Amino acid sequence: MKISMVLAAGNPHVADLSAALIAAGHEVTVHSSDVLETTSADGREPHLGDYVDALRAEWDSAPPDLVHAHHWRPGLAAVLAAQRAGLPVVQSLHGCGRRTDVERLLGRESALVLASCEQEMLDLAAAGVPRSRISVVARGVDVDLFKPHGPAFARSGLRRVVTVVDPSSDSGVGGLVAVLPRLKDAELVVAGPMPPAAADALRGRARRLGVEERVRLLGPVTRADMPALLRSxxxxxxxxxxxxxxxxxxxxxxxxxxxxxxxxxxxxxAVTDGVTGLLVPVGDLKQLIRKLRLLLDDDTLRTSLSIAAVDRVDARHTWPDVARGVDRLYRLLLDPPQPVRPRSARRSAGGAPAVASQADESCTT
Structure with missing residues (x-):
């Protein structure tokens, strides 16, 4: 199967999915462009016209079997470019609610929309994407890179809580700093890029709470180094x-x-409460303190959750498993099953349909 992946530059998820699909025997071409993630100096949305024209020219000369787009800007480019060639488009929006109007349009213009979890499926349906076009595919993890055994970052003498921030979304790191005074023997290690103003505000909050020495802002951590940080x-x-x-x-x-x-x-x-981790209600700092304290203090609980967490990822989230699920949906899209035609009713000798009753089918003595 020939698949064209359309995305903005630098998407590790698509790189891993493409590699898994290639390993499964597919021919995958990746079309990425920095223009899809840049904004002009006056704040206008980037122009997609040149990118759409380039996709059209390539697909006119060498059309794929289907197009799989990732995120809403590449999705819009893919839909526009695929129309002329009549190519089916699969969309992975990787979250919902950023541009509801565009998401609704893409859902209606695409043959299939892949959601990464049940909640995303519900959000897409609420945004107006036809439910019949949405399927859930688990997120993938590179288990050759992320595995229990391997190097780990150096530790201090404190218990370590690690979190990762993303400047494009809320990370809840402020709440973790707020509960740190109740976790006397723990440090909070924060990985990921933060705008200077946000980092200063977080440090100021930690200073006011008297925990500045137990909050470490690492800044960006490379993908290659992330397993060692997590294992620490x-x-x-x-x-x-x-x-x-x-x-x-x-x-x-x-x-x-x-x-x-x-x-x-x-x-x-991802997290099965009490099995692979612990869940807390949003905004409930008392429950957050209790669950963090429980897990930090109970070595046996941490070990049992750790074993179950690895098993769950190995069972549901390896890239070969994810690729098999995506492949199945691709094939259903390109070759949908034919509806089963009902068999005509058996006719009696006189030509009238013979209707079998429950009594007819029962055994008599």
Whole structure:
């Protein structure tokens, strides 16, 4: 099968999915462009015309069997470019609610929309995407990179809670700093880029709470170094107030690190409460303190959650498994099953349909 992936530059999820599909025997061409993630100096949305024309020219000369677009800007380019060639378009929006109007349009113009969790499926349907066009495919994890055994970052003498921030979404890191005074023997290690103003505000809050020495802002951590950071943690905390498309909690689980997470979005799919991690209600700082303290203090609980977390990732989230699920949906799209035609009713000798009653089918003595 020939597949064209359309995306903005630098998307590790698509790189891993493409590699898994190639390993399964597919021919995958990746079309990425920086223009899809840039904005002009006056703040206008980037122009997609040249990129759409380039896609059209390539697909006119060498059309794929289908197009799979990722995120809404590449999705829009893919829909516009595929129309002339009549190519089916699959969309992965990787979250919902950023541009509801565009998401609704893409859902209606695409042959299939892939959601990464049950909540995203519900959000897409609520946004107006036809439910019949939505299928759920689990998020993938590179278990060769993210695994329980391997190097780990150096530790201090404190228990370690690790979290990862994303400047494009709420991360809940402010709440983790707020509860740190109640976790006397723990440090909070924050990975990921933060705008200077946000980092200064977080440090100021930590200073006012008297925990500045126990909050470490690492800044960006490379993908290659992330497993070592995760393995250095006693637990990881992912506590956003709103649904997000973070895959790193699954990567932490693959490293054998239990997760404390808020019960929103895909986190409720990733974390089975009391089995692979612990869930807390959004905004409930008392419950957050209690669950963090429970997990930090109970070595046996951490070990049991760790074992179950690795098993869950191995069972549902490896890239070969994800690729098989995506492949099945591709094939159903290109070659849908034919509806079963009802057999005509058996006719009696006189030509009238013979109707079998329950009494006719029962045994008599």
């Amino acid at each position: 943690a006693d637990l990881v905390a992912c506590v956003p107030d709103r649904a997000s498309w973070d895959v790193w909690p699954l990567e932490a689980m693959a490293c054998g690190v239990p997760v404390v997470a808020t019960d929103v979005g895909g986190l409720t799919d």
